[in-house]
Amino acid sequence: MMFKSTAAAMLLFGVASATPIQGRAEASTTKSASTSSPTSAYDWSEGWTKDYPIHQSCNATLRHQLSNALDETVQLAQHAKDHILRYGHKSEFVQKYFGNGSTAQPIGWYDRVVNADKTGMLFRCDDPDKNCATQDAWAGHWRGDNATSETVICPLSFQIRRNLDSVCNLGYTVANSKLNTFWATDLLHRVLHVPVISEETVDHFAENYTDALALAKKDPSKSAIDSDALQYFAIDVWAYDIAAPGKGCTGEVEEEEEEEKPTATKADSSKPSATKEAPKECHTHDDGVVHCS
Structure with a gap:
C-alpha cells in the first residue's frame, strides 16, 4: 500500500516539475518571435524631406520670416497644380500660359516644388559668395557651381518682399508689377534653379509677361x-481663385511711352539726369549669365 502511494506521489511530482519547464520554453519562443519582427520592417518613405532646410546662419527672426515665405511658396505651387488638375485646358489661364501643350509637365514641376525630397537643399542668410555685400540691389542668388543645392537670401529680400495676403492690393497687377513682388513667386523662381527640383530642365526662355504669353503661342x-511662365501662371490663378475670387488682378500691359531725349550740351553734360533708372535685382545663372529683373 505504501509502495502505491509513493509511486503516485512520484508521478505527481514529475508532472508538476515538468510544467514550468514547458512554460519557460513557450515564453522563450514567443519573445524570440517578437524581437525579430521589427528588423524586417521596411519604410519606403524614411528620410523623405519635404520641408526646405534653412541654414543656421539665419537667426530666429530671419528663420521665421523665411520659413513662412517657403510655406507660401508651397501653397502657391500646390494651388497652381490643383487649378490645372481641376480645369485642364478648359482654363483660360492654362491656355494663356501653356498653350495647347500637355498639362502633365507643369503639374509635375509644381508637384516637385511641393513634394520632392529636399535632402541636400539649403537656404542660407550669410553671404559666402560676397554678392550681397558687393552687388548693388542684390536680393539673393542660387550659388551655382559653388554649391548647386544652396540658395542665398540677402537682407534686401527681407525688407521688400510681400506675403500672399496682399496679392491684388496696393496697386498690384500680374501684367505690370514685378514678378518677384511676393516671397512666393520669388522663391518659386529660386527653387526652380536648384537641380534637386528642376532636374536641370526648367530654364529661362521668356524674360517678362509679354514674352511668356508669346512663348505659349x-x-x-x-x-x-519656362521659369517665368510657371511663376506667372501660379500667381495669376492665385489672384483669380484665392485673392480676389472670380475677379483676380491680371491687368493690361501698359505701353511705355518713348520720350525724345534732348541732345546733351557741354553746359549740362555734367549735370545728373532728372530721371534715373531704378536699380534692378539680379542673380547669376549656372552658365555665368546675370539675369536682372
Missing part, C-alpha cells in the same frame, strides 16, 4: 519648362 513645349 509659339512654342508651348518651352512654356511648360
Whole structure:
C-alpha cells in the first residue's frame, strides 16, 4: 500500500516539475518571435524631406520670416497644380500660359516644388559668395557651381518682399508689377534653379509677361519648362481663385511711352539726369549669365 502511494506521489511530482519547464520554453519562443519582427520592417518613405532646410546662419527672426515665405511658396505651387488638375485646358489661364501643350509637365514641376525630397537643399542668410555685400540691389542668388543645392537670401529680400495676403492690393497687377513682388513667386523662381527640383530642365526662355504669353503661342513645349511662365501662371490663378475670387488682378500691359531725349550740351553734360533708372535685382545663372529683373 505504501509502495502505491509513493509511486503516485512520484508521478505527481514529475508532472508538476515538468510544467514550468514547458512554460519557460513557450515564453522563450514567443519573445524570440517578437524581437525579430521589427528588423524586417521596411519604410519606403524614411528620410523623405519635404520641408526646405534653412541654414543656421539665419537667426530666429530671419528663420521665421523665411520659413513662412517657403510655406507660401508651397501653397502657391500646390494651388497652381490643383487649378490645372481641376480645369485642364478648359482654363483660360492654362491656355494663356501653356498653350495647347500637355498639362502633365507643369503639374509635375509644381508637384516637385511641393513634394520632392529636399535632402541636400539649403537656404542660407550669410553671404559666402560676397554678392550681397558687393552687388548693388542684390536680393539673393542660387550659388551655382559653388554649391548647386544652396540658395542665398540677402537682407534686401527681407525688407521688400510681400506675403500672399496682399496679392491684388496696393496697386498690384500680374501684367505690370514685378514678378518677384511676393516671397512666393520669388522663391518659386529660386527653387526652380536648384537641380534637386528642376532636374536641370526648367530654364529661362521668356524674360517678362509679354514674352511668356508669346512663348505659349509659339512654342508651348518651352512654356511648360519656362521659369517665368510657371511663376506667372501660379500667381495669376492665385489672384483669380484665392485673392480676389472670380475677379483676380491680371491687368493690361501698359505701353511705355518713348520720350525724345534732348541732345546733351557741354553746359549740362555734367549735370545728373532728372530721371534715373531704378536699380534692378539680379542673380547669376549656372552658365555665368546675370539675369536682372
